[in-house]
Amino acid sequence: MALTVDPAAVESAKIDSAALERLIEVVWPEAYRIALAILRDRGLAEDAAQDACATIVRSLGALHNAATFASWTYRIAANAAVTIGRRRRAAESLDRAGASCAASIDAAEAVDLDNALAALPVVQRAAIVLHYYAGLKSSEIAAATGCPSSTVRFHIMLAKRALRKALAVERTASTLSDEVVTNAR
Numbered sequence: 001m002a003l004t005v006d007p008a009a010v011e012s013a014k015i016d017s018a019a020l021e022r023l024i025e026v027v028w029p030e031a032y033r034i035a036l037a038i039l040r041d042r043g044l045a046e047d048a049a050q051d052a053c054a055t056i057v058r059s060l061g062a063l064h065n066a067a068t069f070a071s072w073t074y075r076i077a078a079n080a081a082v083t084i085g086r087r088r089r090a091a092e093s094l095d096r097a098g099a100s101c102a103a104s105i106d107a108a109e110a111v112d113l114d115n116a117l118a119a120l121p122v123v124q125r126a127a128i129v130l131h132y133y134a135g136l137k138s139s140e141i142a143a144a145t146g147c148p149s150s151t152v153r154f155h156i157m158l159a160k161r162a163l164r165k166a167l168a169v170e171r172t173a174s175t176l177s178d179e180v181v182t183n184a185r
Helices: 007-015 017-039 042-062 066-095 113-119 122-133 138-145 149-184
Strands: none
Touching: 007 017, 007 042, 007 066, 017 042, 017 066, 017 122, 042 066, 066 122, 066 138, 113 122, 113 149, 122 138, 122 149, 138 149
């Protein structure tokens, strides 16, 4: 479900606190969904959605074109999620004393798209989610993630390769189990 907000409501929220509160009530579920898709952790997604909503409240006056509110909101939510994901990844790498933070797709774990997405590094997951879920262009994703557009396109390419590989493994495993069941009869 894409975020749709009337530009007049956005303009009204700039000057009226009750309208701002209503706007945030509309934004919160989308910010949470984006953050959850990127972070794969409910608690962290709530933190990211809260950060995103706080940023929206602080920065709404600087938004010049109310018609771009939805994509602006997606960028803020993704940026909040990526920031939290990077902090978590940095903390995990310190805890693991230099262990690699890049997630790899293990055939046993890649049983469906959700697991395959969860196995992607947070920046790749953010790029894929923002591209396919929110429909953002690579330049818009670049603004959200702090990476150049070419890097965003590279992350999308790597993520698509990993997802294809994971889904191919799933299909192969499914086909093999169907054959075993058929042959057992």
